[in-house]
Amino acid sequence: MLRTLQHLMDFAHTHFLMEEHLMEGVHYPSRARDEMIAQHAEFTSYSRLRVLEFRKGALVSVLPLQAYLAEWLTLHEIGLDRLLAEFIREQSIAPADSPGANT
Secondary structure, eight states: OHHHHHHHHHHHHHHHHHHHHHHHHTTOOHHHHHHHHHHHHHHHHHHHHHHHHHHHTOOOOSHHHHHHHHHHHHHHIIIIIHHHHHHHHHHHSOGGGSTTTTO
């Protein structure tokens, strides 16, 4: 179980770094970027504490962590991740592709 939790933490860290780099690359508005980074930090902090508790034997069940992860990932994906995806889609539409651009 500890190996799985550590793998999850490593994956999240890599994913968050890539996502934060992406936000910089597409010039995502700073307010939205700061909110995303704050959520990443909150997730990392909570998860790290639970892993430490598990290592010490203080966390007798991973069910609370599992519930937290499921809720966080769902809300994050349908919330901030979706807004980022929409922003990137809007930025990728070239002006020449807009209606009436060639008239």
